[in-house]
Amino acid sequence: MALLEIQGLKKQFGGLVVLDGIELEVQQGEIQGIIGPNGAGKSTLFNIINGIYSTDAGSIRFKNRNIANWSVHRVARFGIGRTFQVARVFNEMTVLNNMLVPSVVMTTSRAEAVRRAEELLELATLGRVRNNLAIEISGGQKKLLEFVRTMMTDPDLILLDEPFNGINPALIEVLIGLVRSLNQAGKTFLLISHEMPHVSQLCDRVSVLAAGTNIARGTPDEVRANPAVIAAYLGQ
Amino acid sequence: MDFSLLLDPYILTEVLVQGFVRGAMYALMAAGLSLIFGIMGVKNFGHGELFMLGAYAMFFVTVVLGWPWPVGIAVAAVALFIFGMLLERTLIDTLRRKAGRDWVLDAFILTIGILVVLQNLALILFGTSRRGVTSLIDGVLVWGPVIVSYERLMILGVASLVGLSLWAFIRFSSLGKAIRAASQNPEAAQTLGIDIRLIYTVTFGIGAALAGLAGGLLISIYPAHPTVGFEPVIKSLACVILGGLGNVPGAILAALLLGVIEAYSAFFMSAGWQNVITAGLVVLILIVRPSGLFSSSKVERA
Amino acid sequence: MTAIPARARDANPWRSTPVRVLKVLFLIGLLIFIPPLIDNPYITRIFISAVMLGVMAAIFDLMIGYAGLINFGYAGFLAVGAYTSALGTFHFQVSPWAGLLTGGLATALIGLATGVISLRLRGLYVALLTFFVGESIRFALSNSPEFTRGMLGLSVRPLPELLGFDFSRGNILAYYYLLLLLGGAIMLLLTWLVRSRFGLAFEAIREDQLATQSLGLNTTKYKLYNFTIASFLAGVMGAFYASYLGILSPSPEEFGVYRTVEILTITYVGGRGTLWGSIFAAFLLIGLQEYFRGLGPWRLVIYGSLLIFVMLFARRGLAGFKKYLW
Ligand SMILES: Nc1ncnc2c1ncn2[C@@H]1O[C@H](COP(=O)(O)OP(=O)(O)O)[C@@H](O)[C@H]1O
Numbered sequence: 001m002a003l004l005e006i007q008g009l010k011k012q013f014g015g016l017v018v019l020d021g022i023e024l025e026v027q028q029g030e031i032q033g034i035i036g037p038n039g040a041g042k043s044t045l046f047n048i049i050n051g052i053y054s055t056d057a058g059s060i061r062f063k064n065r066n067i068a069n070w071s072v073h074r075v076a077r078f079g080i081g082r083t084f085q086v087a088r089v090f091n092e093m094t095v096l097n098n099m100l101v102p103s104v105v106m107t108t109s110r111a112e113a114v115r116r117a118e119e120l121l122e123l124a125t126l127g128r129v130r131n132n133l134a135i136e137i138s139g140g141q142k143k144l145l146e147f148v149r150t151m152m153t154d155p156d157l158i159l160l161d162e163p164f165n166g167i168n169p170a171l172i173e174v175l176i177g178l179v180r181s182l183n184q185a186g187k188t189f190l191l192i193s194h195e196m197p198h199v200s201q202l203c204d205r206v207s208v209l210a211a212g213t214n215i216a217r218g219t220p221d222e223v224r225a226n227p228a229v230i231a232a233y234l235g236q
Numbered sequence: 237m238d239f240s241l242l243l244d245p246y247i248l249t250e251v252l253v254q255g256f257v258r259g260a261m262y263a264l265m266a267a268g269l270s271l272i273f274g275i276m277g278v279k280n281f282g283h284g285e286l287f288m289l290g291a292y293a294m295f296f297v298t299v300v301l302g303w304p305w306p307v308g309i310a311v312a313a314v315a316l317f318i319f320g321m322l323l324e325r326t327l328i329d330t331l332r333r334k335a336g337r338d339w340v341l342d343a344f345i346l347t348i349g350i351l352v353v354l355q356n357l358a359l360i361l362f363g364t365s366r367r368g369v370t371s372l373i374d375g376v377l378v379w380g381p382v383i384v385s386y387e388r389l390m391i392l393g394v395a396s397l398v399g400l401s402l403w404a405f406i407r408f409s410s411l412g413k414a415i416r417a418a419s420q421n422p423e424a425a426q427t428l429g430i431d432i433r434l435i436y437t438v439t440f441g442i443g444a445a446l447a448g449l450a451g452g453l454l455i456s457i458y459p460a461h462p463t464v465g466f467e468p469v470i471k472s473l474a475c476v477i478l479g480g481l482g483n484v485p486g487a488i489l490a491a492l493l494l495g496v497i498e499a500y501s502a503f504f505m506s507a508g509w510q511n512v513i514t515a516g517l518v519v520l521i522l523i524v525r526p527s528g529l530f531s532s533s534k535v536e537r538a
Numbered sequence: 539m540t541a542i543p544a545r546a547r548d549a550n551p552w553r554s555t556p557v558r559v560l561k562v563l564f565l566i567g568l569l570i571f572i573p574p575l576i577d578n579p580y581i582t583r584i585f586i587s588a589v590m591l592g593v594m595a596a597i598f599d600l601m602i603g604y605a606g607l608i609n610f611g612y613a614g615f616l617a618v619g620a621y622t623s624a625l626g627t628f629h630f631q632v633s634p635w636a637g638l639l640t641g642g643l644a645t646a647l648i649g650l651a652t653g654v655i656s657l658r659l660r661g662l663y664v665a666l667l668t669f670f671v672g673e674s675i676r677f678a679l680s681n682s683p684e685f686t687r688g689m690l691g692l693s694v695r696p697l698p699e700l701l702g703f704d705f706s707r708g709n710i711l712a713y714y715y716l717l718l719l720l721g722g723a724i725m726l727l728l729t730w731l732v733r734s735r736f737g738l739a740f741e742a743i744r745e746d747q748l749a750t751q752s753l754g755l756n757t758t759k760y761k762l763y764n765f766t767i768a769s770f771l772a773g774v775m776g777a778f779y780a781s782y783l784g785i786l787s788p789s790p791e792e793f794g795v796y797r798t799v800e801i802l803t804i805t806y807v808g809g810r811g812t813l814w815g816s817i818f819a820a821f822l823l824i825g826l827q828e829y830f831r832g833l834g835p836w837r838l839v840i841y842g843s844l845l846i847f848v849m850l851f852a853r854r855g856l857a858g859f860k861k862y863l864w
């Protein structure tokens with residue numbers, strides 16, 4: 001049984017059909033990539049899983065429940081964490097307090113939450129800036145912060161929207177290392193990216209979206225050789 | 237209360253004309269507020285003070301200098317246009333560059349500061365006495381059951397003319413097109429070479445000019461005094477909400493509607509309860525239909 | 539942007555913990571002893587105004603500074619507290635002491651209701667909605683003279699004697715100390731609140747609602763908590779105000795937009811999201827006002843200019859100068 005299983009997902013904005021019958025299946029413990037040209041509907045897919053947008057049709061089964069149209073916070077509590085294409089950190093709060101926000105609704109003690117937050121910040125090489133305001137750190141650091149912040153909710157599945165975009169190579173290494181080790185600890189990832197080298201490095205399987213439909217899925221090497229995928233990217 | 241009175245043609249026209257005159261004022265104010273909101277996202281709480289300055293300008297030109305009223309109205313509009321652009325460039329623009337993401341709420345607070353300063357400066361300079369004129373034009377038009385003063389006809393005429401010119405300007409002039417482009421998509425407009433800062437400044441100037449014009453035009457009904465802008469700004473805010481924030485035609489329609497409703501309800505109740513009804517109506521609209529009465533689109537919600 | 543290690547900031551002995559405690563005690567000492575020592579009702583009234591408006595501004599700060607919720611009908615909420623207490627005494631012989639509580643509860647109810655209807659709106663829409671709610675309240679009060687005496691003014695009985703303390707109107711020192719107790723309790727409650735988990739939730743909501751929700755927080759719930767708690771406290775302060783003032787009328791200066799603007803200015807000058815900044819700002823602004831009383835409307839010009847200045851050039855308010863002063 002897949003951890004996440006999406007069937008026949010449709011979404012339109014006004015007259016614009018953005019997702020037209022998406023199918024997706026994510027197995028427990030895998031790192032799956034989503035690629036596709038700009039405007040394919042990748043971020044919209046995340047926003048629907050996450051509960052920001054309602055669906056027009058289709059089902060989203062996660063841990064055997066249909067979570068389609070649940071509210072955002074309920075989806076998060078049920079075990080799906082996410083990052084945004086443009087990192088959404090709490091600018092006027094310290095890095096450490098950014099990390100502690102999820103603990104508001106968790107049963108862990110404050111001391112325990114602080115310990116976990118500092119541990120994650122160290123792993124993300126953000127320990128040094130933990131008392132800085134989030135607005136003061138670099139764009140790449142914000143992306144990392146957003147990522148480790150979502151880990152504070154202890155999610156089963158993490159959705160990463162273009163995590164490598166606009167972050168320097170050193171931090172990319174940190175990020176890749178983090179994803180790997182969290183994956184080994186049992187976390188499942190679904191990540192959107194254009195950076196094929198990183199996708200190949202991390203992902204077991206890749207799904208390709210174009211114009212709101214699935215056009216291919218398979219290992220990174222398979223999809224890269226797929227003529228339909230090449231056509232979709234060239235046609236862009 | 238004898239309801240049949242309302243069907244009496246004399247009373248009916250009287251009420252309608254009175255309603256439209258009020259409505260015209262609300263419309264001029266609301267059109268400017270709504271324009272500024274639609275394009276800049278800023279709610280100008282100091283809009284009533286611009287109305288007040290227009291009224292003083294009118295008084296100065298027509299009474300102190302003794303020049304004819306059309307000059308007064310023109311001066312009120314032009315002076316406020318310039319003043320509005322100055323306000324925007326010196327204060328609001330500075331804020332926009334400093335405050336970043338959440339600047340519109342801060343801009344609202346800033347306009348409150350502007351309100352307090354302008355209102356009290358007026359108090360210092362001009363005192364509390366009311367400075368107005370009994371009428372700009374004498375005489376009444378009698379036409380069958382219809383009796384209307386020329387003054388009111390003039391107000392309605394000028395307001396309609398201004399409304400039409402505004403519409404034509406936004407619709408057909410190149411600056412108007414740039415303004416529309418900027419309101420729909422600021423980033424895209426910028427890449428097309430449209431100077432957003434200039435657009436904002438001009439937009440604020442136009443809004444201010446409309447307020448100044450309204451202040452000048454209505455001087456016989458609302459004589460200039462430091463707090464004269466309070467009622468117009470509250471009522472026009474209400475119209476902007478009823479019409480849908482940023483929807484200029486909607487605001488104008490709501491303004492006329494509110495003017496007539498108020499004129500009618502003046503028969504039934506005190507001005508005080510009218511205010512309760514207006515405020516209550518606004519709250520209701522914000523709850524059930526935040527996009528306004530006339531809009532089909534949805535407002536951004538949390 | 540290099541990181542400053544947390545400890546380095548505290549190296550200055552002027553900011554070490556014991557010195558801080560002393561500084562706070564000193565200020566509290568000033569608050570307690572200056573009015574009786576000077577023993578001039580005029581000065582005591584200034585202190586009462588400053589503390590009262592400062593606490594009201596701190597409550598306002600809980601909404602705007604911590605959760606980003608603007609209650610632009612705030613004065614109307616104060617009116618609910620004031621009138622509930624006063625009308626309870628006037629019509630139903632409820633003790634004014636109980637009025638502090640009923641005023642708070644009634645206002646909390648209005649706050650909850652306003653919160654519920656404004657929840658799905660944000661930013662300016664909340665400002666507009668609350669503004670018109672506040673105005674509706676004020677208009678309704680002024681249009682029901684048979685019950686509230688409207689603009690004629692409703693006279694409020696002084697607080698009855700309690701534990702041997704005399705609260706007749708002549709004895710304003712009693713009111714002052716009551717205010718210090720009440721305001722102090724409210725300030726401590728607010729401080730505790732913003733340092734608790736609630737505070738984190740509020741700040742996160744202020745910064746980014748969607749991100750907050752994505753971390754599992756029900757933002758609706760926390761916004762309602764914030765709004766309702768703030769309204770309750772505002773109602774209590776309103777009820778105190780009624781008893782202290784002795785006569786209520788729903789004028790715009792007293793319970794309308796001018797009062798809201800006054801309080802909002804104090805909050806912004808003090809620095810949003812600082813709570814205690816409001817108290818300092820209240821003393822500064824009320825002090826300025828009294829000092830310049832001879833200047834008439836100029837003092838309001840100064841007030842407005844200060845608000846503009848803070849918005850443009852000192853966006854953290856007095857709190858931005860804390861490092862030089864504290
Ligand atoms: N809230 C929205 N309203 C209208 N159109 C939207 C909205 N969100 C996304 N879209 C449209 O949906 C399409 C897919 O967007 P998105 O999911 O962001 O693409 P991707 O992430 O694959 O680049 C785009 O054409 C975009 O303009």
Ligand SMILES: [Mg+2]
Pocket residue numbers: 042043044085
């Ligand atoms: Mg995207």
